[in-house]
Amino acid sequence: MGIPAHKFQRVERKAEQYEAIRRPSVSYWQDVWRRLRSNWLGMTGLIIISLLVLMAVIGPWISDYTYYEQNLLEEKNLEPSSEHWFGTDDLGRDVFTRTWYGARISLIIGIAAAMIDLFIGVLYGGIAGYKGGRTDEVMMRIVDVLWGLPYLLVVILLLVVLEPGITTIIIALTVTGWLNMARLVRGQVLQLKNQEYVLAARTLGANTKWIMFKHLIPNTMGPILVLLTFSIPQAIFAEAFLSFLGLGVQAPIASWGTMVDDALVVILSDEWWRLFFPSFFLGLTLLGFNALGDGLRDVLDPKMRK
């Protein structure tokens, strides 16, 4: 037939060829970052948060006014203008300055509360999960009991009693806030500690601390990071909610919650800017963190990995 004979020469195969690793090796976090970058939801969240943080830092600073400066005579309820970008409120205070000052408060409270939750939760859940047995039993029973307490009600109760202020809010939010994290970490540790590589480390003579920090914690980072991202907006929402009820930060400090509360009168009048700006940026913050959380979950969920 029409096929030339040389085509039937045997071709030598080379062993290296077919076992070669084609992809470059990347570290876990490099890989996470790479995948997060291609996740539009997560990136949108990250960009929104970055912009909000930036404005929270420079916003009050670039404005010519302070959050507490009142001008009852000439500048009450002014519409947004080149003078007052977001208008002024019924005490003649600059809404732009107050909005970004409120952003500072919200972000500080949200991040601080989440960090404390993380710290307590990882410590508590880590110990319970790692020790196991009786210790775990007792520690988780305590969590079960506390779990039954309604979060916001406990926070309200604490705030009624304690001196109002930012620190108080953070403390109140973390009193029951760490439970979620503790449960998650404990579950993760329980699941991981019996896996082969931990057993291997143990047979090689690694001590508890080493195993905790080198093996268990890095491997639980994914879900923890996701929960952390979701607990920030939860704390921000709680702060706004409490400030709205008059239990949060006290006047004249600006918080999105108090600003919305003060602006309730606009239902009857037309000073829409007083309600709009704090509400909008509060919503945007919640949106940003939730989007980032969703994105991270997609990225860190091993089931989705390809």
Added chain:
Amino acid sequence: MAVLEVHGLHVSFDTYNGEVKAVRGVNFSLDKGETLAIVGESGSGKSVTAQSIVRLIPSPPGRIKAGEILFDGKDLTQVDKKEMYHIRGSEIGMIFQDPMTSLNPTMTVGKQIMEGLIWHQSYGKVQALQRAVEMLRIVGIPNPEKRVYQYPHQYSGGMRQRAMIAIALACNPRILIADEPTTALDVTIQAQILDLMKDLQEKTETSIILITHDLGVVAEMAQRVAVMYGGTIVETGGVEDIFHRSRHPYTWGLMKSLPRMDQKQEDELESIPGSPPDLLSPPQGCPFADRCPYAMQICHEEMPEQTKVSDSHQVFCWLEHPAAPKVNDLKVNILSK
């Protein structure tokens, strides 16, 4: 007489990375009461072929690109959805690999058997329940009157696979497609399930398409074998042909990688070096060429044509070409240690 004929089947999946050509021109036929085994490693396209027959590949991203699947003279790639619903389950039954996840955990086993009967054969509830009990008895589940009301988690692994068989056979289908039916089971249970399938096949004259990578199961069950590699069938023949007179280097590799009783324990198990081709960009020549110790230049360039070894035995390999060197002259070991 052939119950099912598949001609030139092409199936592709559209993924983010491009078109994955999972099945690339598969032909086979299935006779009444016959068991055809489709053998191959994971990713060879055997499961996709099976699922395409009943149009169960998830679509999108999957689609049947070309070819025909003749069942009863009807082309299953062309019949409308409604008709397909009536063929699935009632004419062609299916069982899957993992009995642990293939049963609905929140529905009693009885209801899961009854469903098909009520839908396809318009059974009443009482009638369907009787038939479900009967089916459970047939597949060897003790105490079926009680078991019919239980949930899957109350069954053991082997019993769940029996229940799956009961579901698949409840409507007396003419073809049973068994996709790795014993892979997830213990060895002793495997034998029981295979015996059960054989036994039922003799009674009902059902044709079986058995998808597996386990040659032991093939030897036990099948009359005919199709060996798949890289989305194509590379060799097809009777069990004897494949086990004793195989002509394709890939089939030799498969046979040799089976552990044998007469092997010395110190000997390592043998394997075929390398991995199956990337079906995103399948090789233009023989898919096995990259791993084939006999590969010639032509193998990398052109797809081999069919060579008829006997009426029942066909192979796709350039070594069959008259111009090719004789295998015995090529002193190479197909397997690495």
Added chain:
Amino acid sequence: MLRYVGGRLLLLLITLWLISTMTFVLMHSIPGDPFTSEKKLPEQTLKALKAKYNLDKPLPQQYLLYIKNLATGDLGISIKTPNRTVNEMLEDGFPVSARLGLQAIVIASLAGIVMGMIAAVRQNRPADMILMFIAVLGISIPSFVLGPLLQKYFGLKWELFPLAQWGDGFWGEFKFTVLPSIALAFTPLALVTRLMRSSMLDVLGNDYIRTAQAKGLPPLRVLTRHTLRNAIIPVVTIMGPLVVGILTGSFVIEKIFSIPGIGKYFVESISTRDFSVIMGVTIFYSGLLILMNFFVDLVYGLIDPRIKLGEKEAG
């Protein structure tokens, strides 16, 4: 099963006791007594008042009395309006709050399940995108922002729903409850929608769905008989937190819409520091929520045959 229910009931009682004790300790840790902030009261009156609230007794005895009263369901007397008991306030406010809450729960769970289902079935298509956009809004807009907006536009500008006062009779009240119910339900609705969607997608990827398809069942039948029931199970687990969210949300909604429910009393008692009302409402709501969670767990055990109540959860 019985042992499990018994164990859960015990846990429930411990939690209740904990919250009662906590409120007691907190309320009594404030320096002075509830009357110190008031105008100087005559010695005689003050004494009488203290006697009325048992404040003249030593603390341990106060505590025992308090727990004893709680056990009999007596939540005490309001400090600021001394002729009203907390029980009376709850009796007045609860039907209103309960109605609002129930409506919101029904909206959130039913609409959420349907929306999540549609989104999952139409994954990545326009319907899914629109529904997910609504869900994102729901999560980003707090009820105390949505409430005023609904009030302003649907109530005042377009006059679709009345605002001013609370009507009479079931239907008379209904039109007043529409806006607050929606405001209250919006965030929970978004949560249910998202959860239902991801749970549906999860279930749709299961092998048993393929089995059902291989049986030849048409898509609608596969959906109703095999997908829905299994997809709803995870949604049931968030009913507890959902109710909590709606209850606490009702505090602000009742404030915004001036609805005479428990939430309004509670918010008022917070601003006037009416401690006995704060304590009473906290304990009442805590008890209610703890019971709700208990029932949710029971229901969960009933609809998922795999869960044998009393077996330890894994993880």
